[in-house]
Structure formats: C-alpha cells, structure tokens
Amino acid sequence: MMRKLTIIAALGAAALLTGPVFAAGLDELPADQQAVYKMVDPQTPIGPSPFRDFVPKKKAPWKIGYASTYAGNTWRKNVLEEFTNVLLPAYKKAGLVSDLVVTQSDLKDATQIQQMRQMVDDGVDAIIICCSNVTAMNQTIEYAHSKGVPVFSFSGYVTSPYAMTASENQTQGGYTSAKWLAEKIGGKGNVLLVSGIPGFASSDSFDIGAKQALGEYPGITLTGNVNGNWTDQVAQTEVQKFLATNPGQIDGMVVQSASENGVVNAVLQSGRPMMPIVLGGEASAACYWRKNADFIDKSFHFWPPRADARLVWDVMMRTLEGQGPKMQSILRPVIPYTIDDVKAQLPENCDPNSTDWVEPLNNAWWTPEAAAAHFDRPEDPLTWKQK
Structure with missing residues (x-):
C-alpha cells in the first residue's frame, strides 16, 4: 500500500532542528562550522563538552579500547583496517598509544556493555564505540567516566552526558541526498527508502532528514521502506523482495x-530499468557508476569509513592530550562527489566486487582548520609532547 508522506506530523518530537542552535561552545565556533549544526536530530547532544578540562588518569602511552557492534560489512572492514594498520602503528611509533583492544558484540547491547566494562576494569584509557543504541550504553558510559575513562562515539551519537560524539551529521546527510534525488526525478514519482538498522542513531537520524526532504515535494510518494542493515547482501535480498x-x-x-x-x-537482476540511486561511497557501486557515467550526476560522502575513523581517533587523542574540546558533539557536513572524483580514484577496469570505498581527498572530512576551531588548545595530536 503506497502512502503519501506527511512528514512533520509523522515525526512529531523528532522533527528537525533547522534554525540556529544556541549552546555553550557552539557560539565560539566560526560561522562556517556553526552552519553544520543548523539541521540536526534533536536528540543529538549539542552543548558544552564534559571533557573541556579533562586530565587523563596517567601519562602516555595510552591503551585504547574499540567496542564495535559488529564487523559484517565493508564499512566496518575499512574502519578496522584504518585503526589497526594506519593509526595504531603511527601513534605507537610516536609513543602515544601502547595498544588497541578490539571487541565485537554482534549487535547485542548486553554483550557490548559487558565488553566495555571489562575494558575499563582492564585499564584502558579511552573507549571508542560505533553506531550503538542511543541509550543502552549510558549507564556503562557513566561507569567508565567514574573511572577516568572517556568514551567517544562515532558515526552516531549516544545521549549520555558523559560521552563525546565525533560524527557526520547524518540528518543533514539524509536530507541533502534525498533532496538531490527528488530534484533528479523532477519532483514527482515513487521513491524507495533503504534504511540501515532501526533504533541506531545513524540510521534513524538519516531517515529523519531523508523523509523531511521528500516531504517537501507533493508529487513524491514514499512507496516503501526496507531495512538494508548497512550490508549489501541483506539490502539486495530486501530490495529484491x-x-x-x-x-x-x-x-x-x-x-x-x-x-x-x-x-x-x-535492480539489475530484477530486469527493471535502472533508476537514480543515492550512493554513499562503496567502491563497488561507484564502479558501476564509473562504467555507466550517465547513471547519476552526483553522490555523497555521508559517512566515509576511513575518514570517520581518523576523525574519532583525532578527537580522542586531542582530548587525552588535554586540548579541550568545546562541544560534546563534533559534527561533519555531507560532502558531494562526482563522476570525476570517482574516475580519479577508480580505474576504468575497476572491481565491481571491491570492498574498498571512495573517500574524501586531502583531509576534507576533518580539516586542520576545523579541528583547531573545535578545541581550546589545538596542536597536531601526533606530534604533541607531554609537558
């Protein structure tokens, strides 16, 4: 049964915050950085950082925990590779990190809670979490905080007042990409929304933005919504059905x-004509675009995995170093990319089954200028020296 979108009524309390945000810390950012916060999921903790005057419980090198929720897609694979093969060796060499402890909870909140508590008890100095339930970890995050262990959430927020978020603005990403699609199909037609995992901040926040954008076009009908679980095999099955x-x-x-x-x-296997589809960065899908240049004219980086990994690691290290984050949630804007960007990163004979991603170039996701604006005492975290 097709249903016309009635977005504001449907969203209720989850309606977007689309005006200027007034919060301690945010008003200290330059105008271009403040603009990133003008459209956010209202549950996102926009306010002063709890770690502005943080002092670590011991000197470097620090032991880091990464309590991941699962490892079953290309995004997670690229994040873990960036942590273990790029960032960890560099920070070990600099004498700033001693070890990275990685766990996987297979999407079970109770398991992730147990793993995080064990990390704290085993002496980690900071914990990174990803895409977790927005409230389920809060008591454990408070426990970590009581032991002097800051928790950093990326690619999705948690609502605990004792955590930092370093993430893309998923609501803006959903809105921007859905608005592009609406314009691409002439402001009318039937649209299918393929979500991630309902109940997780990154999925729900993206959908809020996407549905608001589609709701601005009376000629567009949201004809269906399936859950792809951020996994190609699952999404393919659900869309085929x-x-x-x-x-x-x-x-x-x-x-x-x-x-x-x-x-x-x-879509290819269905025999239907190919229609415009929002791409988010998988090199495999970008390869289809590389070989079919007229498929779409634009797509979007809304959560590039390696850039996301570098973002949260950078924010974590700066916080441990006492650089003083101003905001509890540090958000990044969606970045569009074109077929020329794809051609610059993928050869003509690209692999349609690649597990890599097309990523923003030249630190565009988290520039040195943006980093400096979000911290009171900014320094390059890799070359920082203990006082």
Whole structure:
C-alpha cells in the first residue's frame, strides 16, 4: 500500500532542528562550522563538552579500547583496517598509544556493555564505540567516566552526558541526498527508502532528514521502506523482495551505505530499468557508476569509513592530550562527489566486487582548520609532547 508522506506530523518530537542552535561552545565556533549544526536530530547532544578540562588518569602511552557492534560489512572492514594498520602503528611509533583492544558484540547491547566494562576494569584509557543504541550504553558510559575513562562515539551519537560524539551529521546527510534525488526525478514519482538498522542513531537520524526532504515535494510518494542493515547482501535480498511484490514503478531510491552495491545488483537482476540511486561511497557501486557515467550526476560522502575513523581517533587523542574540546558533539557536513572524483580514484577496469570505498581527498572530512576551531588548545595530536 503506497502512502503519501506527511512528514512533520509523522515525526512529531523528532522533527528537525533547522534554525540556529544556541549552546555553550557552539557560539565560539566560526560561522562556517556553526552552519553544520543548523539541521540536526534533536536528540543529538549539542552543548558544552564534559571533557573541556579533562586530565587523563596517567601519562602516555595510552591503551585504547574499540567496542564495535559488529564487523559484517565493508564499512566496518575499512574502519578496522584504518585503526589497526594506519593509526595504531603511527601513534605507537610516536609513543602515544601502547595498544588497541578490539571487541565485537554482534549487535547485542548486553554483550557490548559487558565488553566495555571489562575494558575499563582492564585499564584502558579511552573507549571508542560505533553506531550503538542511543541509550543502552549510558549507564556503562557513566561507569567508565567514574573511572577516568572517556568514551567517544562515532558515526552516531549516544545521549549520555558523559560521552563525546565525533560524527557526520547524518540528518543533514539524509536530507541533502534525498533532496538531490527528488530534484533528479523532477519532483514527482515513487521513491524507495533503504534504511540501515532501526533504533541506531545513524540510521534513524538519516531517515529523519531523508523523509523531511521528500516531504517537501507533493508529487513524491514514499512507496516503501526496507531495512538494508548497512550490508549489501541483506539490502539486495530486501530490495529484491520488495521489487518482486510491488510491480509499480520505482523512480528513485535513497540508500544508506554500506548497502548501495546490493541495491544496484537487485535492480539489475530484477530486469527493471535502472533508476537514480543515492550512493554513499562503496567502491563497488561507484564502479558501476564509473562504467555507466550517465547513471547519476552526483553522490555523497555521508559517512566515509576511513575518514570517520581518523576523525574519532583525532578527537580522542586531542582530548587525552588535554586540548579541550568545546562541544560534546563534533559534527561533519555531507560532502558531494562526482563522476570525476570517482574516475580519479577508480580505474576504468575497476572491481565491481571491491570492498574498498571512495573517500574524501586531502583531509576534507576533518580539516586542520576545523579541528583547531573545535578545541581550546589545538596542536597536531601526533606530534604533541607531554609537558
């Protein structure tokens, strides 16, 4: 059954914050950085950082914990590789990090809670978490805080007042990419939304933005919403099932990475004409675009994995070094990219089954200028020296 979008009524308390945000710390940022916070999921903790005057419980080198929720997609693979093969060796060499402890909870909140508490008891100095339930970890985060262990959430926020968030602005990402799609199909037609995992901040926040954008076009109908679980195999199965049981025309799809390659394959296997699809950075789907240049004219970095990994690591290290983060949530804006950017990163004979990603170039995701603006005492965290 197709339903017309009535977005503001449907969202209720989750309606977007679209005006200027007034919060301690935010008003100290330059105007271009403040602009990133003008459209946010209202549950995102926008306020002063609890670690502005943080002093670590001991000197470097520090032991870091990464309590991941699962490892089953290309995004997670690239994040873990960046942590273990790039960042850890560099910071070990600099004498700033001694070890990285990694756990996987297989999407079980109770398991992640146990793993985080064990990390604290085993003496980690900071914990990174990703894409977790927005409230389930809060008591454990408070426990870590009581032991002098700061927790840093990336690619999604948590609502604890004792955590830092270093993340893309997923609401802006959903809004921007869905608005592009709406314009691309002429402001009318049927759209399928392929979400991530409902209940997780990055998925829900993205969908809030996407649905608001689509709701601004009376000629657009949200004809379906399936969950791709940020995994190509899952998304391909769910989209195939939807297409098989809904014979009506689909004019475009808004897709949360990392599942766009599964969505592209589902459409190809359905025998339907290819329609515009929002891509988020998977090199496999970008390879299809590389070989079919007229497929779309733009796509978006809304959570590039390696850049996201570098962002949260940088924020964590600066905080441990006492550089004084101003904001509890440090957000990054969506970055569009074009076929020329894809051609610059992928060869003509690119691999349609690649597990790599097309990433923003030249530190565009987290520039030195943006980093300096968000901290009271900014220094290059890799070359920082203990006093």
